[in-house]
Every structure is written in structure tokens, then in C-alpha cells.
Amino acid sequence: MKLARFDGNPILEPKPERWWESKATFNPGALYEAGRVHLVYRAIGDSDVSVLGYASSVDGFHIDERLHEPIYVPRESFEGAGLIYPAPRYPHRTYVPLEEENGYVSGGGWGGCEDPRLTKIDDRVFMTYVAFDGYSPPRVALTSIHINDFLTKNWQWKRPVLISPPGVVDKNACILPERINSKYVIFHRIFPNILIDFVDDLNFDGKTGFLKGEFKIRPRAFYWDSRKVGAGAPPIKTKAGWLLIYQSVGERDPGRYKIGAMLLDLKNPTRVLYRSKEPILEPQVWYENEGWKSGVTYPCGAVVIKNRLLVYYGGADRVVCTASVNLDRLLEQLIRTGAKA
Numbered sequence: 001m002k003l004a005r006f007d008g009n010p011i012l013e014p015k016p017e018r019w020w021e022s023k024a025t026f027n028p029g030a031l032y033e034a035g036r037v038h039l040v041y042r043a044i045g046d047s048d049v050s051v052l053g054y055a056s057s058v059d060g061f062h063i064d065e066r067l068h069e070p071i072y073v074p075r076e077s078f079e080g081a082g083l084i085y086p087a088p089r090y091p092h093r094t095y096v097p098l099e100e101e102n103g104y105v106s107g108g109g110w111g112g113c114e115d116p117r118l119t120k121i122d123d124r125v126f127m128t129y130v131a132f133d134g135y136s137p138p139r140v141a142l143t144s145i146h147i148n149d150f151l152t153k154n155w156q157w158k159r160p161v162l163i164s165p166p167g168v169v170d171k172n173a174c175i176l177p178e179r180i181n182s183k184y185v186i187f188h189r190i191f192p193n194i195l196i197d198f199v200d201d202l203n204f205d206g207k208t209g210f211l212k213g214e215f216k217i218r219p220r221a222f223y224w225d226s227r228k229v230g231a232g233a234p235p236i237k238t239k240a241g242w243l244l245i246y247q248s249v250g251e252r253d254p255g256r257y258k259i260g261a262m263l264l265d266l267k268n269p270t271r272v273l274y275r276s277k278e279p280i281l282e283p284q285v286w287y288e289n290e291g292w293k294s295g296v297t298y299p300c301g302a303v304v305i306k307n308r309l310l311v312y313y314g315g316a317d318r319v320v321c322t323a324s325v326n327l328d329r330l331l332e333q334l335i336r337t338g339a340k341a
Contacts, residue, residue: 001333003259003281003311003323006061010287010319012041020045020070021053024107024292026314029116030233030301031125032060034151037303039063039312040116040127041320042107043070049083050112050132054153060303060310061322071155072113072127072143078162079131079141080111104169107292107317110134113141115300117174119234121184125150126202128173128186131162140164140173140188140211142204161206164188170211172230172247175202176269178237185269186211187235187244192228193218194246196270215270217262219248223339224279225260226251232299233311235264240331242269245302245311248279256295258282259313263334274338280330281311281323291316 012025021043028041037060043053052072056065074080106114111134119126124144131141143160164170168190176185183198188211195213204210219226225248235242241263248260258279265271283295293316301312309327312320 001280001325001330003325005281005285005321005323008061009285009321009323010315011057011061011063011322012039012055012066012320014043014045014318018045018068020047020051022046023048024109024318025053025320026107026291026317027115027298027300028312028314028320029118029127030303030310030312031118031120032303032305033120033147037305037310038118038150039301039320040071040118042109042114042116042314044107044109047083048110049074049080050107050109050114052113052116052129055320060305060324067153071153072116072157074112076131076160078133078136078139079113079160080133083111083134104132104135104138106132106138107314114138115171115298117234117300119175119177120147121175121177121179123147126175127157128163128175128188130171130173131160137167137169138171139166139168140170142173142202144202161204163204163206163211165210172232173211174231174234176235176242180267180269187231188213189228189230194229194231217270217272220275220339223277224248224250224253224258227254232259232313233302235269236302236304236309237266238263238327238331240335241266241273243309243327243331245299247298256283257298259297259299259311261330261334261338263331263338272340274334274340276334277337277339280325281313283316287315287319287321289316291318293317297321
């Protein structure tokens with residue numbers, strides 16, 4: 001069963017009049033809380049540096065709130081602090097142009113905070129994202145905020161820390177919303193695999209105790225996801241298992257990012273029960289092919305509202321889109337037709 005694109009896509013587009021999101025708004029993390037879908041999205045503006053913006057929706061499709069200022073900007077050197085283009089609110093910062101040869105550049109940006117994922121655990125919202133200083137291999141960073149501050153837009157984010165090892169490109173990190181055997185479960189990606197770690201707590205010091213990649217979910221030879229795989233939205237708990245929406249590129253269709261689904265065991269999320277034989281969404285329409293990178297559907301968030309799964313994804317590294325499907329029907333088809341492991 002395929003995801004059905006929302007007729008009103010894209011639901012978020014760049015605003016040329018806003019310096020910080022004038023070029024691209026994409027790859028949103030999502031959280032359904034207090035009767036609203038909250039989106040934290042990656043934005044690129046005049047500085048070509050990635051910051052994070054906020055928008056929300058009651059029904060999950062129509063955006064009825066969008067803030068005029070970013071809610072999260074680079075604060076530490078490892079995420080590009082100092083790269084922000086001068087603006088009235090940030091007059092002390094200067095933009096440092098970077099060489100185009102930098103092989104780590106993604107989405108048209110030269111550094112900053114990229115591709116957020118949101119997970120609520122107890123009374124805090126944890127945000128994982130890609131931290132890129134403009135020249136070093138991008139790494140996974142972690143911050144958090146109290147749920148009350150998040151809902152009231154009192155952006156008191158905890159000081160961010162790096163949680164992936166230095167010298168390695170590590171992306172696509174998200175946190176399981178429940179502990180397993182008293183352990184927190186973190187998904188991330190070092191090419192070409194999805195990696196999974198179990199940790200005692202989320203109080204990383206940014207200097208030691210980095211993620212190790214204890215377990216792996218690999219690409220599948222001869223399938224659509226044969227080249228590389230990465231976790232998309234944080235897994236969603238269902239009666240059939242943890243539903244993981246993921247992104248992948250295949251050897252037969254290189255450069256095109258497609259979306260798939262897999263079911264993980266509720267007690268052991270390193271165990272794949274079923275995995276979609278075909279993509280549940282792939283880049284076909286104009287807003288998935290006209291932007292910074294053609295052929296991209298890149299999921300970072302998903303929520304369930306009244307048994308309907310809504311997946312939020314970046315289209316062509318430029319806009320925010322959503323697609324949905326009846327959750328029960330998706331699970332039924334995944335179990336009936338999906339490949340095991």
C-alpha cells in the first residue's frame with residue numbers, strides 16, 4: 001500500500017522575504033501533542049546556513065501557525081556557530097563563505113543544524129539533528145526541552161552535545177519513544193547501514209561515550225533499498241511492532257531517495273519482522289523533483305491521528321510535504337506482502 005500525497009502539497013515553502021528561510025524549508029521533525037502536529041523544519045536562507053523553524057497544524061495537513069523567527073540556530077562551533085549571515089537579531093555574527101568543493105554539503109547549505117527528529121519521553125522533547133560546522137564530517141547532535149516550554153514556545157533548549165564519534169559521517173538519528181529493558185534506543189546511520197545503540201541514559205557529555213553502532217539493519221541486495229538505508233521518523237508503536245519509516249537509495253536507481261516501512265519487534269527493535277518489498281512513496285511529482293536536488297522524498301517525521309499515519313518529508317531538498325495512509329491497512333499489507341528481514 002502506497003502513501004497518498006496530500007493534494008495541498010507542499011505544505012511549507014520558502015519565504016523570500018525572510019532572510020533565514022528564503023531558499024529552502026524541508027526535512028521536518030514532527031510531534032503530535034496537545035491536539036496539534038508540531039513541525040520543526042530545516043530552513044536555509046540568505047546565509048546558506050541551516051537553522052530550524054517551527055510550524056503547526058490542527059489536522060496535520062493545513063498549516064495554521066508558522067513563526068517568523070527561527071527557533072533554533074547554531075550555538076556551538078561544531079554546528080557552525082558564527083556562520084549566520086548578519087541580520088538585525090544576530091548583528092554580531094558574520095558569514096564565512098565556504099569552498100564549493102566541500103563534499104559534506106547537503107541540501108544547498110554550507111553548515112548549521114540539519115534534519116531534526118523529535119521524540120517525547122516523559123516530560124521532555126528530545127531533538128536529534130545533524131551538526132555540521134562547514135568542513136568536518138557531519139555528526140549527530142542531541143538537545144532537549146521541557147514539554148511545557150515547547151508547547152508555550154519558550155525555546156529554552158538544553159545545551160547541545162555531540163553523540164556520534166568524530167571523523168565519521170553519521171546522520172539520520174532518532175530515539176525510540178520508550179525504554180527497552182531500561183535502556184534508551186537510538187537509531188542512526190553510517191553508510192550504508194541503519195545502526196542501533198542501547199544506552200543507559202541520554203546525558204551525553206559530548207566528549208566520551210559516543211554511539212558505537214552495536215546493531216545493524218543493512219541494505220538488501222536486489223531490492224529497491226540496495227545501496228543505503230537510513231531511519232526517517234522515530235519508530236511508532238503499534239500492535240504489530242515498532243513501525244519504522246525509512247529512506248533509501250537503490251543501486252538500480254542511484255541518487256533517488258525513496259520511502260519505505262519496516263516493522264520491528266516490540267521487545268527487541270533490532271529484529272526486523274517485515275519490510276516493504278517496494279517503496280511506499282517515491283519521487284514522481286514536480287515538488288519532489290524541482291528544487292536543490294531532484295528525485296528526493298526524505299522523511300524525518302510521522303504521527304498518527306485517528307488511525308491515520310501522516311508522514312512528513314522534504315521534497316527535492318526545498319519544500320515540506322505530507323502523505324498519509326490508514327495505519328491498520330498499511331500494517332496488514334506489510335505483514336501480508338512484506339519481506340521478512
